[in-house]
Amino acid sequence: MRRTSLPTHADIEAAARRIDGYAHRTPVMTSRSVDENLGARVFFKCENLQRAGAFKFRGAFNALSNLEPEVRAKGVVAFSSGNHAQAVALAASLLGIDATIVMPSDAPKSKMAATRAYGGRVVVYDRYLDDREDIARRLSEERGSSIIPPYDHPDVIAGQGTAAAELIEQVGPLDGLFVPLGGGGLLSGSALAAKALSPGCRVIGVEPEAGNDGQQSFRQGSIVRIDVPKTIADGAQTQALGRHTFDIIRRDVSEILTASDAELVDCMRFFFTRMKIVVEPTGCLGFAAARAQGRQLAGRRIGVIVSGGNIDDERMIDLLGAR
Amino acid sequence: MRRTSLPTHADIEAAARRIDGYAHRTPVMTSRSVDENLGARVFFKCENLQRAGAFKFRGAFNALSNLEPEVRAKGVVAFSSGNHAQAVALAASLLGIDATIVMPSDAPKSKMAATRAYGGRVVVYDRYLDDREDIARRLSEERGSSIIPPYDHPDVIAGQGTAAAELIEQVGPLDGLFVPLGGGGLLSGSALAAKALSPGCRVIGVEPEAGNDGQQSFRQGSIVRIDVPKTIADGAQTQALGRHTFDIIRRDVSEILTASDAELVDCMRFFFTRMKIVVEPTGCLGFAAARAQGRQLAGRRIGVIVSGGNIDDERMIDLLGAR
Numbered sequence: 001m002r003r004t005s006l007p008t009h010a011d012i013e014a015a016a017r018r019i020d021g022y023a024h025r026t027p028v029m030t031s032r033s034v035d036e037n038l039g040a041r042v043f044f045k046c047e048n049l050q051r052a053g054a055f056k057f058r059g060a061f062n063a064l065s066n067l068e069p070e071v072r073a074k075g076v077v078a079f080s081s082g083n084h085a086q087a088v089a090l091a092a093s094l095l096g097i098d099a100t101i102v103m104p105s106d107a108p109k110s111k112m113a114a115t116r117a118y119g120g121r122v123v124v125y126d127r128y129l130d131d132r133e134d135i136a137r138r139l140s141e142e143r144g145s146s147i148i149p150p151y152d153h154p155d156v157i158a159g160q161g162t163a164a165a166e167l168i169e170q171v172g173p174l175d176g177l178f179v180p181l182g183g184g185g186l187l188s189g190s191a192l193a194a195k196a197l198s199p200g201c202r203v204i205g206v207e208p209e210a211g212n213d214g215q216q217s218f219r220q221g222s223i224v225r226i227d228v229p230k231t232i233a234d235g236a237q238t239q240a241l242g243r244h245t246f247d248i249i250r251r252d253v254s255e256i257l258t259a260s261d262a263e264l265v266d267c268m269r270f271f272f273t274r275m276k277i278v279v280e281p282t283g284c285l286g287f288a289a290a291r292a293q294g295r296q297l298a299g300r301r302i303g304v305i306v307s308g309g310n311i312d313d314e315r316m317i318d319l320l321g322a323r
Numbered sequence: 324m325r326r327t328s329l330p331t332h333a334d335i336e337a338a339a340r341r342i343d344g345y346a347h348r349t350p351v352m353t354s355r356s357v358d359e360n361l362g363a364r365v366f367f368k369c370e371n372l373q374r375a376g377a378f379k380f381r382g383a384f385n386a387l388s389n390l391e392p393e394v395r396a397k398g399v400v401a402f403s404s405g406n407h408a409q410a411v412a413l414a415a416s417l418l419g420i421d422a423t424i425v426m427p428s429d430a431p432k433s434k435m436a437a438t439r440a441y442g443g444r445v446v447v448y449d450r451y452l453d454d455r456e457d458i459a460r461r462l463s464e465e466r467g468s469s470i471i472p473p474y475d476h477p478d479v480i481a482g483q484g485t486a487a488a489e490l491i492e493q494v495g496p497l498d499g500l501f502v503p504l505g506g507g508g509l510l511s512g513s514a515l516a517a518k519a520l521s522p523g524c525r526v527i528g529v530e531p532e533a534g535n536d537g538q539q540s541f542r543q544g545s546i547v548r549i550d551v552p553k554t555i556a557d558g559a560q561t562q563a564l565g566r567h568t569f570d571i572i573r574r575d576v577s578e579i580l581t582a583s584d585a586e587l588v589d590c591m592r593f594f595f596t597r598m599k600i601v602v603e604p605t606g607c608l609g610f611a612a613a614r615a616q617g618r619q620l621a622g623r624r625i626g627v628i629v630s631g632g633n634i635d636d637e638r639m640i641d642l643l644g645a646r
Contacts, residue, residue, distance in 0.1 A: 027350055029372075048599045049352075110596060269636055273433060276371045276632035278599040309599035313592055317640045 006247055009196035011158035012165055012189065015062040019162060022094060023058050026050050026163070028170050031275060034291075039298035042290065043174070045167040048279050048309025052114065054235075055163050055186055055307050056080075056087035056150075062159030063148050064091045072097045075145040079103075079132040082111035083235055083308050084150040089120030100145065102136045108234065110312045127228055127237070151185030152242025161189025165197060167303050173198040175300040178286035180307045181205035181214050181256065182236035184245030190305065191252035201303075202254040206285040208233040208261070215256040217241050218249065232261045232319060235282030235308060259288035265319050267291070271306075272320070280311040281319070329570055332519035334481035335488055335512065338385040342485060345417060346381050349373050349486070351493050354598060357614075362621035365613065366497070368490040371602050371632025375437065377558075378486050378509055378630050379403075379410035379473075385482030386471050387414045395420050398468040402426075402455040405434035406558055406631050407473040412443030423468065425459045431557065433635045450551055450560070474508030475565025484512025488520060490626050496521040498623040501609035503630045504528035504537050504579065505559035507568030513628065514575035524626075525577040529608040531556040531584070538579040540564050541572065555584045555642060558605030558631060582611035588642050590614070594629070595643070603634040604642070 029044045047055040064076065075098035078088040085101040092099035101120045103112055104127035115122055125135050140147045149156065163186070164177060177198075179190045187205040194201040207214050211229025217240070225240040241249065249256075267284035271277050286304040290297065352367045370378040387399065398421035401411040408424040415422035424443045426435055427450035438445055448458055463470045472479065486509070487500060500521075502513045510528040517524040530537050534552025540563070548563040564572065572579075590607035594600050609627040613620065 053599060272601055272639075273636055276376060276601040278595055278601065313596055313643050316595075317644050320636050321640050321644075 005154070006244055007154040007158040007161075007192065009192055011154065012161040012193050015058070015155070015158040016162045016165060018065050019058055019061050019159065022061055023162070024050055025166060028167060029275060029277070033274065038291070038293070038302075039295055040300045040302050042302045042304060043167065043171045044275075044287070045163055045303060045305050046277065047163055047305060047307050048277060048283055052083070052086040052090045052118070053308055053310040054083035054087065055160055055305070056083040057090060058162050059156035059159030059185055059189070060084065060087035060148065061091040061094070063153060063155040064088070064095050064097060066155050067146060071146055075099065075143055076148050077102065077136050077140045077145045078148045078150065079136040080150050082107045083310055085115045085120065086111060086118060086310070088148050089115045089118035093119040100139055102132050102139065104132070108310065108312050108315060111310050114310070149242070151183030152244050154244060156185050157189045157192070157244060157248070159189070160186045161193040163305060164190035164193040164303070167305070168193065168197040171303070173301065174201045174303045176202045176204060176297065177303040177305070178204050178206055178290045179305045180236060180282055180285035181207045182282065183238040184214065184241045184249055186305065186307060187253060188245040188248035191248055195252050203252065204289065205249065205253055205256040206289040207256060207258050208236050208285070209258040210261070211237060212258050213239065214241055214249070215258060217246060218253070218256045221250065232264060233282040233285060235280065236285065257289040259285050259292070263288040263292065268316070269320055278309045278311065278316070279306055280308050283308045328477070329567055330477040330481040330484075330515065332515055334477060335484040335516050338381070338478070338481040339485045339488060341388050342381055342384050342482065345384055346485070347373055348489060351490060352598060352600070356597065361614070361616070361625075362618055363623045363625050365625045365627060366490065366494045367598075367610070368486055368626060368628050369600065370486055370628060370630050371600060371606055375406070375409040375413045375441070376631055376633040377406035377410065378483055378628070379406040380413060381485050382479035382482030382508055382512070383407065383410035383471060384414040384417070386476060386478035387411070387418050387420060389478050390469060394469055398422065398466060399471050400425065400459050400463045400468045401471045401473065402459040403473050405430045406633055408438045408443065409434060409441060409633070411471050412438045412441035416442040423462055425455050425462065427455070431633065431635050431638060434633050437633070472565070474506030475567050477567060479508050480512045480515070480567060480571070482512070483509045484516040486628060487513035487516040487626070490628070491516065491520040494626070496624070497524045497626045499525045499527060499620065500626040500628070501527050501529055501613045502628045503559060503605055503608035504530045505605065506561040507537065507564045507572055509628065509630060510576060511568040511571035514571055518575050526575065527612065528572065528576055528579040529612040530579060530581050531559050531587075531608070532581040533584070534560060535581050536562065537564055537572070538581060540569060541576070541579045544573065555587060556605040556608060558603065559608065580612040582608050582615070586611040586615065591639070592643055601632045601634065601639070602629055603631050606630045606632060
């Protein structure tokens with residue numbers, strides 16, 4: 001299933017056609033108070049309102065719908081901290097494919113429950129002790145199933161790129177685009193889309209401060225691997241960029257910034273109280289970094305990808321209550 | 324400023340033209356799990372995503388923009404538990420009108436802060452001791468200002484009716500429409516709109532169980548006044564329907580149901596965890612009653628007005644945490 005070449009904008013266009021009618025064309029929200037504070041026009045692409053609660057459905061559905069029938073018949077295996085798991089489970093169920101999902105034992109309960117509710121078989125591992133890729137590989141060998149990686153796959157990257165492509169279609173060209181960064185599927189797809197549809201747009205990846213492997217990799221020109229970072233941004237606890245995602249990021253991304261957990265909580269509260277939407281910590285990365293730029297963005301048209309909204313209510317209560 | 328005749332659908336059409344470009348055309352959301360559980364098609368009209376966080380902006384802007392210039396110059400006074408206050412303050416600020424808002428001392432902090440942030444002067448009273456209408460009347464006499472009542476005014480009713488009118492334009496005819504009920508502005512406006520745009524649609528008002536004055540009034544054919552009800556639905560703590568709203572409700576509404584505070588919390592949690600939107604308790608009334616109908620709605624096309632999303636994060640934490 002792996003291809004060696006990097007995906008292109010044509011692959012994003014093909015992905016957009018495949019997911020049409022299955023994925024939501026998510027709304028773009030704006031906030032007068034944000035625009036006034038930054039002196040900019042800020043467009044929030046609300047992938048928290050995507051099916052299964054995150055952009056991940058785009059890449060998963062694209063990858064699965066691109067499998068040949070005889071491959072589909074043997075099922076798929078995915079490893080994920082949560083949103084990719086739900087996305088693969090839902091996409092597989094829509095396409096009639098059997099899915100097994102390898103999830104860390106400390107994944108949000110809501111994500112695990114939703115994965116099961118979509119019909120996925122869940123296999124649990126310890127995030128700090130086990131190697132999820134090994135477990136997935138063993139499961140796939142047992143059954144001949146295809147592994148659907150969470151980010152480092154051309155079809156996944158192309159699918160994720162449809163979110164930025166849609167945003168630019170919805171609001172027009174951008175001067176800057178802030179994108180959450182974990183393994184780099186969303187960021188590399190966004191960069192491919194922006195380069196084609198809004199040339200000159202600076203694409204900025206944003207990582208949790210505690211897990212800045214992407215920033216280090218970007219600066220030193222080779223993939224840096226770190227220990228599992230401890231951050232509330234559970235969707236960005238990846239240890240290293242992928243081979244495909246890194247190649248695209250180093251070529252097409254302008255900069256990688258970080259945001260602290262405290263900044264993420266502050267943004268969650270803003271989304272909650274002012275915009276009336278639920279955004280998970282990882283989904284706040286883009287806005288946290290954009291907001292920290294302050295008046296440097298004045299006069300610009302800025303896109304922010306709000307990547308997901310999957311958070312347990314107890315967890316949200318803990319995070320918002322601790323101040 | 325008071326007119327004696329009841330508003331009509333033509334007044335809603337005029338209101339829609341006046342608010343165009345000022346109010347948001349709010350999105351309609353759907354949920355596959357809700358549709359599966361009820362066997363129905365349910366359309367949520369998301370007025371929690373309206374400007375100032377609630378449908379109230381529609382009526383306030385319509386009423387204020389209909390004032391003559393010499394009347395505008397003397398300013399306006401409003402009394403409100405919260406959302407009408409913010410709505411009048413924002414509409415007044417957009418139209419360059421001076422606004423004084425009479426608010427209960429226990430109104431949500433976020434609502435009071437937002438009212439001030441929109442430029443409104445806030446005068447506080449005790450919900451259980453003072454008569455807010457007396458206070459507003461005195462303030463209006465001092466300055467010659469116009470009182471903008473929260474619901475019992477033809478222009479306010481016509482403005483609120485634009486939400487249901489938009490919903491029917493967005494999704495087509497409905498078999499039933501569930502609408503939160505406090506003083507009846509939203510319900511009577513919705514009933515006028517539905518009668519004109521989707522004849523045969525049953526319009527159902529939904530009150531807090533602890534404050535069912537509307538249900539009592541509807542059943543006995545005259546306005547029943549109750550003590551201030553103790554409920555978490557702070558937007559529906561009204562003591563009696565208005566004269567105009569009652570006349571429309573008795574004529575055009577099919578039924579009035581109630582929902583308990585526990586049901587409202589359950590719906591808030593559903594909106595939060597599954598639909599990723601923040602809805603205040605009052606905004607959950609419509610869905611709480613629709614959901615309680617269960618399979619009685621099977622095969623039907625059902626509208627639910629989600630009336631507002633203004634709730635303090637601490638309050639949300641208290642309500643969702645207590646289980």
